[in-house]
Amino acid sequence: MSTPLVFIDGDQGTTGLQIQQRLHSRSDLQLVTLAPEHRKDPHHRAEAINACDIALLCLPDAAARDAVASIENPAVRVIDASSAHRTHPDWTYGFAEMHPQQAQRIAHSRRVSNPGxxxxxxxxxxxxxxxxxxxxxxxxxxxxxxxxxxxxxxxxxxxxxxxxxxxxxxxxxxxxxxxxxxxxxxxxxxxxxxxxxxxxxxxxxxxxxxxxxxxxxxxxxxxxxxxxxxxxxxxxxxxxxxxxxxxxxxxxxxxxxxxxxxxxxxxxxxxxxxxxxxxxxxxxxxxxxLGKGAAGAAVQNLDLMLGAL
Structure with missing residues (x-):
């Protein structure tokens, strides 16, 4: 099995930086971020998100919705750290301890919304x-x-x-x-x-x-x-x-x-x-x-989706 490709969109914000720090030394995944000159380029962002296995969105709400709308590859899975999808019925709420079955739901979901x-x-x-x-x-x-x-x-x-x-x-x-x-x-x-x-x-x-x-x-x-x-x-x-x-x-x-x-x-x-x-x-x-309230929860959800927990 190939190493999962994990793309962080918005890696320069407070949550994105924390997630990047937590993942940069991991050998069980390949971390992808955009070069500074490409971070706001819709073409490069769409290209990166459609090429990854799991996308971590650390973006404002509107930008997160745009990022999700740009996904054409049905295999791409998403963890959205914005508030754009937290009450959406088609997204799994990413609080693993909220319900005895919630961790399993997160593990098998294609769309996970990280809690506020x-x-x-x-x-x-x-x-x-x-x-x-x-x-x-x-x-x-x-x-x-x-x-x-x-x-x-x-x-x-x-x-x-x-x-x-x-x-x-x-x-x-x-x-x-x-x-x-x-x-x-x-x-x-x-x-x-x-x-x-x-x-x-x-x-x-x-x-x-x-x-x-x-x-x-x-x-x-x-x-x-x-x-x-x-x-x-x-x-x-x-x-x-x-x-x-x-x-x-x-x-x-x-x-x-x-x-x-x-x-x-x-x-x-x-x-x-x-x-x-x-x-x-x-x-x-x-x-x-920045831990259980943001980056820590996002990495926990990522590990559940990768089968690492």
Whole structure:
């Protein structure tokens, strides 16, 4: 069998660079990128994507759609790191731990949409609880999340590391019109029947995410408390490789959450915190926005499609 040809389209963005770094020394695949003068040339891009076995698209949404439209070779398989196809019914959602059969679905799919960074944490927390009937599908979910500035892509890195870094805002909440493009993705893949309220922010650190979802126990199914939520997450992710669930005692003992705690890792860590006596619980996730939130997930999906996992 010949060595699989893997083409990265958009290898100079934050996610593309991370993927390239992770794959450049691999001997089980042949990595292809475009020369600088050809990166925006439609002919060279179409030629490269139609000649590869698997294409990794690290592009803006419109460019990703154009890249997919240029595919004429039916054998080409695609992993799209943009948000262009994350709710598309013909694409497999690339969160391998989302469902017991999801890794198999990814492995056999021709079109895989890599999850967004924030949705990875939100779906990891919400979906098991909704499937178990512990969290109503119509619960009024609020999601608060803070990402490192690399989540803005090259513009964010330039703003915080470039010549005008001293003028960069230390902390900024954005998406205040509540129309963030990740919301439909979270709603669909978590199993919610109502649109969640999502409030994202950027901090003055390069990478890492802390995401939290407050819950009022009185709005959950009768008798449900933090122990039920913890047990559900423990069971759901017991056999998974990249989702950690913090033990209950450690979650209750936490005094703060560090968004950078899992930087350099391809894992996401889930926690159940809060004061149960007040009838309130906090679900939380910490992970690297460039790891499990982007490049790490893309390489995991690639390995599944190559049969390496």
């Amino acid at each position: 960074c924030y949705p990875t944490g939100a779906i990891a927390l919400l979906r098991p609880l909704i499937e178990a009937g512990l969290l109503p599908r119509d619960y009024p979910v609020t999601i608060n999340a803070v990402s490192g500035y690399s989540g803005q892509g090259r513009a964010g890195v330039e703003a915080y590391e470039g010549p005008n870094a001293a003028q960069a805002t230390p902390f900024q909440v954005y998406g205040v019109q509540l129309t963030h493009k990740h919301v439909p993705e979270i709603e669909q893949h978590s199993g919610l029947s109502q649109r969640p309220l999502f409030v994202p922010a950027y901090g003055a650190f390069r990478q890492g995410i802390v995401l939290s979802i407050p819950l009022q126990l009185r709005l959950l199914a009768p008798g449900v408390d933090a122990r039920h939520l913890q047990a559900c997450l423990d069971s759901y992710y017991a056999e998974t490789r990249h989702v950690q669930v913090l033990p209950a005692a450690e979650g209750q003992a936490l005094t703060h959450l560090d968004p950078q705690a899992l930087n350099g890792s391809d894992d996401v860590r889930l926690m159940v915190c809060g004061d149960e006596h007040s009838g309130q619980v906090l679900l939380a996730a910490v992970f690297d926005n």
